[in-house]
Every structure is written in structure tokens, then in C-alpha cells.
Amino acid sequence: xxxxxxxxxxxxxxxxxxxxxxxxxxxxxxxxxxxxxxxxxxxxxxxxxxxxxxxxxxxxxxxxxxxxxxxxxxxxxxxxxxxxxxxxxxxxxxxxxxxxxxxxxxxxxxxxxxxxxxxxxxxxxxxxxxxxxxxxxxxxxxxxxxxxxxxxxxxxxxxxxxxxxxxxxxxxxxxxxxxxxxxxxxxxxxxxxxxxxxxxxxxxxxxxxxxxxxxxxxxxxxxxxxxxxxxxxxxxxxxxxxxxxxxxxxxxxxxxxxxxxxxxxxxxxxxxxxxxxxxxxxxxxxxxxxxxxxxxxxxxxxxxxxxx
Amino acid sequence: xxxxxxxxxxxxxxxxxxxxxxxxxxxxxxxxxxxxxxxxxxxxxxxxxxxxxxxxxxxxxxxxxxxxxxxxxxxxxxxxxxxxxxxxxxxxxxxxxxxxxxxxxxxxxxxxxxxxxxxxxxxxxxxxxxxxxxxxxxxxxxxxxxxxxxxxxxxxxxxxxxxxxxxxxxxxxxxxxxxxxxxxxxxxxxxxxxxxxxxxxxx
Numbered sequence: 001x002x003x004x005x006x007x008x009x010x011x012x013x014x015x016x017x018x019x020x021x022x023x024x025x026x027x028x029x030x031x032x033x034x035x036x037x038x039x040x041x042x043x044x045x046x047x048x049x050x051x052x053x054x055x056x057x058x059x060x061x062x063x064x065x066x067x068x069x070x071x072x073x074x075x076x077x078x079x080x081x082x083x084x085x086x087x088x089x090x091x092x093x094x095x096x097x098x099x100x101x102x103x104x105x106x107x108x109x110x111x112x113x114x115x116x117x118x119x120x121x122x123x124x125x126x127x128x129x130x131x132x133x134x135x136x137x138x139x140x141x142x143x144x145x146x147x148x149x150x151x152x153x154x155x156x157x158x159x160x161x162x163x164x165x166x167x168x169x170x171x172x173x174x175x176x177x178x179x180x181x182x183x184x185x186x187x188x189x190x191x192x193x194x195x196x197x198x199x200x201x202x203x204x205x206x207x208x209x210x211x212x213x214x215x216x217x218x219x220x221x222x223x224x225x226x227x228x229x230x231x232x233x234x235x236x237x238x239x240x241x242x243x244x245x246x247x248x249x250x251x252x253x254x255x256x257x258x259x260x261x262x263x264x265x266x267x268x269x270x271x272x273x274x275x276x277x278x279x280x281x282x283x284x285x286x287x288x289x290x291x292x293x294x295x296x297x298x299x300x301x302x303x304x305x306x307x308x
Numbered sequence: 309x310x311x312x313x314x315x316x317x318x319x320x321x322x323x324x325x326x327x328x329x330x331x332x333x334x335x336x337x338x339x340x341x342x343x344x345x346x347x348x349x350x351x352x353x354x355x356x357x358x359x360x361x362x363x364x365x366x367x368x369x370x371x372x373x374x375x376x377x378x379x380x381x382x383x384x385x386x387x388x389x390x391x392x393x394x395x396x397x398x399x400x401x402x403x404x405x406x407x408x409x410x411x412x413x414x415x416x417x418x419x420x421x422x423x424x425x426x427x428x429x430x431x432x433x434x435x436x437x438x439x440x441x442x443x444x445x446x447x448x449x450x451x452x453x454x455x456x457x458x459x460x461x462x463x464x465x466x467x468x469x470x471x472x473x474x475x476x477x478x479x480x481x482x483x484x485x486x487x488x489x490x491x492x493x494x495x496x497x498x499x500x501x502x503x504x505x506x507x508x509x510x511x
Contacts, residue, residue: 004316030426038427046420047434047453051446058370059388060379120383124437124450125430128393134386164312172319176326183330184391190334190343191396201480202398208425208432214483221480267425 004171007163010147012170012281013140014101017108017147019277020136021098024111027133027270028092035088036081038122039066052123064113066121087114098140101150108145112137129271135176136278143169174282178239181255185235194232197224209266234258242283252283325364325378326387332360333390343396400474402435403491404451406458407469418462420454439474439494447472448497455499471496 031038039049053065066087073083091114097107115137119130144161146152193199201224205214217224234254241247256276263272337343338353361367364382365375382388408416422428437443438450455468473493 001312001316004319005312027426030424033423034427037422038430046422046431046457047450051449051453055446056383059383060376062376062380063383116384116386122430124434125427127430127433128391131386131389134384136386138385165315168315168319172322175319175323179323179326179330180391183334184393184395187334187337187390187392187395190337190345192344193397194395198479199394199398202477203394205477205483206398206401207475208428218480218483224480268429270426 004168005164006167006171008167008170009163010144010161010166011149012284013143013145013147013166014149015284016136016140016143016173016277016281017098017101017104017145017150019273019281020108020111020133020140021095021100023133023136023270023274023277024095024098024115025092026095026273027115028088028095030270032088036084038125039084039118041070041080047124049121052121052125056120056123063120064117066117069117087117090114091118101146101152104145104147104150104152105141108137108141112141127271129268129274132271132274132278136274139169139173139176170282173278174242177278177282178242181235181238185232185238188232189236194228195225197221197226197228200224200228200231204265209268211267212265231258248283249285252279255279322385325382328360328363329382329387330390331356332364333392335360337392337396399436400439401432401477402439402494403473403475404435404438404454405471405473406455407471408458408462408465409467409469410464411466416462418458420457435472438472447495451497452499455497459499466500468499469496470499 028035034046037045039045041049049066053067056063056065066084069087070080070083073079073086078086090110094107094111094114097103098111112134115130116134119126119134144165146158148160152158188194188199191199193202201217201221203209204212204217234251238251238255241251256279259272259275259279262275263269335353335357338345339350339357341347341350365372365378368375379388404419406418406420408418410416420431422431434450438447443450451470451472455470459465459468471493472495473491476490476492478487478489
């Protein structure tokens with residue numbers, strides 16, 4: 001039981017809140033020009049929202065969708081286009097509130113709900129980043145908000161949260177990430193292309209991820225198998241080495257480096273950002289205690305030098 | 309202590325479901341010979357897939373409350389699918405080309421498009437999904453919608469032929485020998501937009 005409830009400060013929650021706030025805001029801004037086109041009904045959009053929602057309803061009719069909001073708007077005489085625009089604006093506002101730490105809990109719930117509605121209604125157009133955003137927002141809205149760096153805490157002096165409860169939610173996030181990398185790494189190890197560099201070549205040359213010219217890539221062709229195997233081992237080894245004190249920092253830096261590289265070389269900026277945020281919140285250094293440790297060390301060295 | 313037990317139990321159930329979903333994503337890869345594992349494991353992978361499907365309640369009737377509760381929870385937690393991105397191998401790239409036939413005999417070429425890069429990634433992911441066998445029943449209706457989105461920009465078009473296919477990218481050695489990407493048509497649909505009739509052909 002102790003493993004699940006280690007006492008923690010709320011600094012990791014600050015990282016998660018600010019990171020997800022940024023992610024939600026960037027997500028909304030990236031999709032601004034296409035929002036209504038992606039989520040409109042039959043006849044005015046790219047792919048009918050009705051189709052995506054019908055497919056989701058096969059799984060369960062209780063999964064939140066934009067159609068609910070559009071129907072609600074219809075009852076009070078608001079058109080579909082307006083409802084979609086308001087939903088987009090609310091999502092952006094929720095992201096900004098999370099960034100600032102204003103109305104943390106309602107903002108987290110609204111961001112989770114609206115993002116989930118968009119991800120499910122546009123299920124045909126969804127990809128991995130959406131699942132990780134939903135996952136992060138799901139944990140954020142259940143975590144003991146507000147954290148002490150939020151505006152909420154400064155405006156209304158809230159009681160300090162139970163350190164064990166804070167530790168529990170961080171542990172849940174940590175365990176979830178371990179499953180993510182373990183199963184992701186396992187699935188990659190089962191493909192022949194990750195062992196000889198073929199898959200890395202294919203992923204970097206296939207549209208729409210072909211940001212780097214193949215003529216440049218071919219110069220590093222001997223490096224591709226090494227990088228492919230490194231990715232497999234990095235993901236598969238995450239579940240073991242991220243827990244050990246000696247290897248944690250190295251593994252975290254390597255994983256963050258991998259996601260930065262994915263973002264820059266494949267143009268998957270949203271995917272890279274959400275993975276960096278989740279990793280930093282789950283296993284990132286405790287910046288406060290780190291600076292305290294440095295201050296103590298500096299103080300010790302300084303006083304030693306001054307002592308005759 | 310009581311509250312801690314409740315939290316721990318909820319976490320246990322939560323991660324149990326996630327593990328089942330993850331294995332449910334890996335077993336079909338093994339069963340469909342898409343991995344480097346020997347084919348002797350196919351039978352076990354199929355059995356495992358069945359177990360995962362049953363545990364998630366997918367064998368139950370669509371209206372079953374247990375099935376609906378599990379599905380709703382997994383979607384709400386963002387854990388309804390596994391984490392095998394770009395695994396075990398990189399999926400092929402697919403393209404939809406639209407031939408626009410005008411009344412005056414002109415023929416133009418276009419493809420569905422969006423404004424931003426973030427949305428373009430999503431459109432590409434949809435096209436890649438269309439090639440999967442599971443999407444066969446939806447293929448024609450989705451292609452029709454994509455064709456319709458382009459037709460709205462060209463209202464004087466008489467007929468649209470939508471050609472869907474895979475784009476084969478050259479491997480490392482092929483690229484070194486100067487080989488370029490090639491397009492392999494998979495199926496095509498003809499949409500007559502004036503009279504709302506459509507015909508389809510599969511190649």
C-alpha cells in the first residue's frame with residue numbers, strides 16, 4: 001500500500017497543470033482554421049460528424065460527443081456553427097485558465113470534456129496525441145487541485161493538500177506511462193523493421209512526416225539501425241530504469257530527447273508536447289528540492305571557504 | 309485507511325483494464341503474422357485476443373450495461389486503444405486522387421484538403437485507416453464525403469472519379485538506385501453529382 005501513497009509535494013501537479021494548459025491552448029489554436037470544417041455535420045464539413053458519432057455510439061451511447069452540445073444549442077435556438085465556435089472558444093479559455101491556475105478544477109473538467117467531445121466526434125480523424133491528451137486531462141481533473149503555484153491558491157488561501165493523495169495521483173501517472181512505453185516498445189520489438197533501420201527510414205520519408213529530405217537521411221543510413229534498436233530498448237527499458245535513482249535522469253533525458261526529435265523531424269508537435277509534459281510531471285525532477293539542494297551545497301562550500 | 313483501500317482498488321481495476329486493452333492490441337498483430345514471432349504462436353494469440361475481447365465485454369450485446377460502462381470509462385480515460393504506434397512496422401501511406409469531369413469535357417485533378425498542418429495530419433491518418441479491412445463497409449461513404457467536400461469548391465463538375473491507392477515509398481537501397489515513389493491504385497468510385505447516382509468499382 002505504501003508504494004501507491006508516497007508523500008509528495010504538489011510541484012508535479014503544477015507541471016502537469018501548466019503543461020496541459022499549454023497543450024490545450026496550442027491544440028485549439030492549431031485547429032482554429034479547420035475546427036468547423038472538421039466537426040460540421042453532413043454537407044458542410046470534410047467528413048460528417050454524424051458518421052464519427054454513429055461509430056462511437058456502437059461502443060456506447062454515453063461517450064461524450066459534440067452532437068450533444070449541438071442538440072442542446074438547437075433547443076435554445078443556437079445554430080450548429082455558433083455552438084462549434086463557442087465550444088472552440090471555451091476550450092481555448094479552459095487551456096488559458098489552466099495555464100494561469102485560475103478556476104483550476106472547473107477548467108480541468110471543461111477542458112477534459114470538450115476535448116473528449118472533439119476527439120470522439122472526430123474519431124475518424126483522431127490520432128495518438130488525442131488519447132494522451134484525454135488521459136492527461138482525466139488525471140488532472142481528478143488530482144487534488146489547486147496546487148500552491150496557481151492563482152486560485154493565491155486569491156483564496158486553500159488548505160494544503162494531503163501529501164499522500166498527491167503521491168497517489170503521481171504514482172498512477174507514473175505507472176500509466178510505464179505501461180505506455182512497455183507495450184509500445186514490445187510492439188516495436190516484434191517488427192523486423194525496427195532492428196535493421198527500415199522502419200526509421202520509412203517513418204521519416206513517408207508523407208506527411210517527410211520533413212527531412214531523403215537525400216540528407218541517406219548520409220546517415222548506417223546510423224538508422226542503431227537508432228531503431230535504441231528506440232526499442234529505450235521504450236522497453238523505461239519500465240525498469242525510470243524507477244532506479246541512478247538511471248532515472250539518463251532515461252528521462254533520453255526519452256525527452258526522443259520526443260523532441262519526433263516533434264522536430266516528423267512535425268508531430270502536439271504529440272511531442274503532450275509526451276514531454278506527461279513525462280516531466282511523472283518523473284521530472286522536483287525543481288524546488290533541487291534548487292534547495294544546490295543552495296545548501298553552495299552555502300556549505302561558501303561558508304567552508306570563508307572559514308579560516 | 310478505508311479511503312486508501314478504495315483508491316487502491318480503483319487504481320487496480322483501472323490498470324487491469326489498460327493491460328487488457330494493450331494485450332488486446334498486440335495479440336491480433338501476432339495472430340495476423342505481422343510480427344517476427346513464429347506462426348506456432350498464432351493459435352495462442354487468437355485465444356488471447358478472444359480473452360481480451362471477452363474481458364472488455366465486447367462479446368456481450370451492444371445494449372449490455374457492463375459493456376457500455378467499460379467502453380464509456382475507457383474512452384473517458386483516453387485508454388480505449390493500445391499504444392502500438394508505428395508498430396510492429398510502419399503502416400503504408402495512402403492517397404485519394406479525385407478526377408473532376410466538367411460539362412465542357414475538361415478534366416482536372418484535386419484531392420481533399422484542409423488549411424492547417426495539424427488537421428492535415430488527421431486527414432492523412434483517416435486515409436491510412438481507409439485501407440484497413442475493418443473500414444471496408446465505410447470506405448465508399450467516407451470517400452463520397454471527401455469527394456463531396458471538394459465538389460463544393462467546384463460546383464460545375466459533372467462527375468467525380470475517386471481513386472484510392474497506396475503510395476509505395478522506395479527503401480534505402482532502392483532510393484540509392486534512383487527509384488522514386490510509386491502509386492498503386494486499390495479501388496475507385498465514380499460519383500455522378502448531378503443526379504445523385506453513383507457507381508463504384510474495385511480494382
